[in-house]
Amino acid sequence: QPVLTQSSSASASLGSSVKLTCTLSSGHSSSIIAWHQQQAGKAPRYLMKLEGSGNYNKGSGVPDRFSGSSFGADRYLTISNLQSEDEADYYCETWDSNAQVFGGGTKLTVL
Amino acid sequence: EVQLVESGGGLIQPGGSLRLSCAASGFTFSGYWMHWVRQAPGKGLVWVSRINSDGSSTNYADSVKGRFTISRDNAKNALYLQMDSLRAEDTAVYYCALAYTVTTDSWGQGTLVTVSS
Numbered sequence: 291q292p293v294l295t296q297s298s299s300a301s302a303s304l305g306s307s308v309k310l311t312c313t314l315s316s317g318h319s320s321s322i323i324a325w326h327q328q329q330a331g332k333a334p335r336y337l338m339k340l341e342g343s344g345n346y347n348k349g350s351g352v353p354d355r356f357s358g359s360s361f362g363a364d365r366y367l368t369i370s371n372l373q374s375e376d377e378a379d380y381y382c383e384t385w386d387s388n389a390q391v392f393g394g395g396t397k398l399t400v401l
Numbered sequence: 402e403v404q405l406v407e408s409g410g411g412l413i414q415p416g417g418s419l420r421l422s423c424a425a426s427g428f429t430f431s432g433y434w435m436h437w438v439r440q441a442p443g444k445g446l447v448w449v450s451r452i453n454s455d456g457s458s459t460n461y462a463d464s465v466k467g468r469f470t471i472s473r474d475n476a477k478n479a480l481y482l483q484m485d486s487l488r489a490e491d492t493a494v495y496y497c498a499l500a501y502t503v504t505t506d507s508w509g510q511g512t513l514v515t516v517s518s
Contacts, residue, residue, distance in 0.1 A: 322503060334438075334446065383505060385503045389448060392445065392446045393445075395446070
């Protein structure tokens with residue numbers, strides 16, 4: 291079963307950019323992942339699906355400021371021109387034949 | 402527009418049972434896998450169970466295997482989670498989720514389950 295590793299926290303200034311990382315465990319470096327955003331007190335929101343090639347497919351209404359990229363086993367979510375509403379928890383997700391797996395989440399603070 | 406509306410949560414004593422429901426609309430429910438995902442207070446997202454489009458294949462997290470049962474009624478556009486032998490550690494918000502492909506694409510608003518005496 292794959293394991294997804296995320297940093298527990300990140301911070302960046304209003305108007306700047308931040309790159310969040312999700313690392314796939316050994317043997318799963320080519321897996322597709324999804325990124326989800328969860329603002330405080332709200333349900334999660336699907337952001338995008340991200341392939342190992344770096345191709346990504348965003349959900350409806352997700353701003354252009356959100357983009358994805360990949361390198362090896364690492365999957366990245368980049369948020370440009372940070373806004374206050376981007377302060378949230380960000381989770382990555384993947385799957386295998388037996389289960390879905392979520393990373394532990396990264397808490398993003400916008401300074 | 403996809404809508405997923407969970408119901409059935411509440412306060413239940415340890416060892417008790419509860420059945421969660423998820424009413425789906427805005428998409429062809431019978432065509433897609435569906436998931437239950439939970440989130441304990443102050444903690445991260447944890448996958449619970451999934452079911453394929455016709456209900457013939459199911460998977461469970463080890464922590465709920467043998468106690469929870471996922472099912473669906475495609476005629477009613479409804480997803481269910483039967484939860485038996487509930488424990489304090491099952492306390493969480495339970496989300497219903499749609500998977501158009503291999504990962505989650507849309508989320509419900511969640512229903513809170515509290516297991517406590």
